[in-house]
Amino acid sequence: MNVDILKLRAKAFDYLFDAVVVTDLQGIIIDWNKGSEALYGYSKEQAMGQPVSMLHVPEDTADITSEVISTVADMGKWSGEVRMLHQDGHIGWVESMCVPIYGENGQMLGALGINRDITKRKTETERLQHLAHYDQLTNIPNRYLLLDRLSHLITQSERNEYRFALFFIDVDNFKLINDTQGHIFGDQVLKEVALRLSHSIRNSDTLARFGGDEFIILLENISDRNAASTMAKTLAQALKKDFVIEGETVEMSCSMGVAIFPDDGCTADTLITRADKVMYQNK
Incomplete structure (x- = not known):
């Protein structure tokens, strides 16, 4: 029942260009739009049921999932720039915003993350910083x-x-x-x-x-x-x-x-x- 509610809440985002990833409170992926397939390289079938940490660079991922979930629960939103790991192994950057998803009784059931690829922007910024220094x-x-x-x-x-x-x-x-x-x-x-x-x-x-x-x-x-x-x-x-x-x-x-x-x-x-x-x- 709870999973069905989460899926319904996320359905409106299925055709956004941005990557929309829905997880439960344990950070397990329970929904995944076409934008996520394009950004991360995994099909929906491959991503469902997997920990969201698979999308993060291993050395960055130690506490990020629990940090995001707890911040979303306490503050109502989490946003930041994080490194992403594509299925083929290449590393990029995403600008991410995560918000809570609630059930009918007002209880938080999971989190919905909207992720935008900023790799080109980040690379250009780093290039300009290198030129300056x-x-x-x-x-x-x-x-x-x-x-x-x-x-x-x-x-x-x-x-x-x-x-x-x-x-x-x-x-x-x-x-x-x-x-x-x-x-x-x-x-x-x-x-x-x-x-x-x-x-x-x-x-x-x-x-x-x-x-x-x-x-x-x-x-x-x-x-x-x-x-x-x-x-x-x-x-x-x-x-x-x-x-x-x-x-x-x-x-x-x-x-x-x-x-x-x-x-x-x-x-x-x-x-x-x-x-x-x-x-x-x-x-």
């Missing part, structure tokens, strides 16, 4: 993202009384390389520098292209200057090996300056200026 040549954080991370790192380090090091690295004679070998060759040099630097630091640290041939590394939570000195030697060794660009061996050198928080400064501008000054002194 990452250098297009080297695919590492750009100046904007670096300054944002540096600001957060200063706040975190002040609160926890941590030290961190800021390395300012400049490719020596890069203008000459560009002028004699061409910009495409120069771009390959910058990509190789970024690759070697990224392989020399921890996942928790930040490597960014500050501009032109300048790179900055944030080495988090160091014990003292000795830790920064050790890393400086590691970076110098990584950059010392000959570069092979387009089959041509190129001898490269880079200049480096280091500033320690809070010893050499407590603001982003002070630390960058200090490391930049030391770098030029070392040229």
Whole structure:
């Protein structure tokens, strides 16, 4: 009887383009429209009786079903953006709104979810965010993202009384390389520098292209200057090996300056200026 009521309530949505999924209070699918077939790839016969969690990405699905049901029961509605799992295994995004379905006696019998595919919109948003925060040549954080991370790192380090090091690295004679070998060759040099630097630091640290041939590394939570000195030697060794660009061996050198928080400064501008000054002194 209850299942019949749920099906009747959902029947009006059968021909909507949006995916309509009806579940009972345990999150078991009891109705499914044509929009759901198109979005998720399962026929109605395949979906009926299955847990709605099969539509979610496994690592996302731990508590989402119970969270949605309880929120719908308490607040009368749940809405949000969640990742979806298609029958063929590909992952997308849906904008979902779930509302309760009640029986004749006013008791909640299940939930009706209306899901709209927003994968293209989400992908485009992520692409634009990546363009805004990452250098297009080297695919590492750009100046904007670096300054944002540096600001957060200063706040975190002040609160926890941590030290961190800021390395300012400049490719020596890069203008000459560009002028004699061409910009495409120069771009390959910058990509190789970024690759070697990224392989020399921890996942928790930040490597960014500050501009032109300048790179900055944030080495988090160091014990003292000795830790920064050790890393400086590691970076110098990584950059010392000959570069092979387009089959041509190129001898490269880079200049480096280091500033320690809070010893050499407590603001982003002070630390960058200090490391930049030391770098030029070392040229």
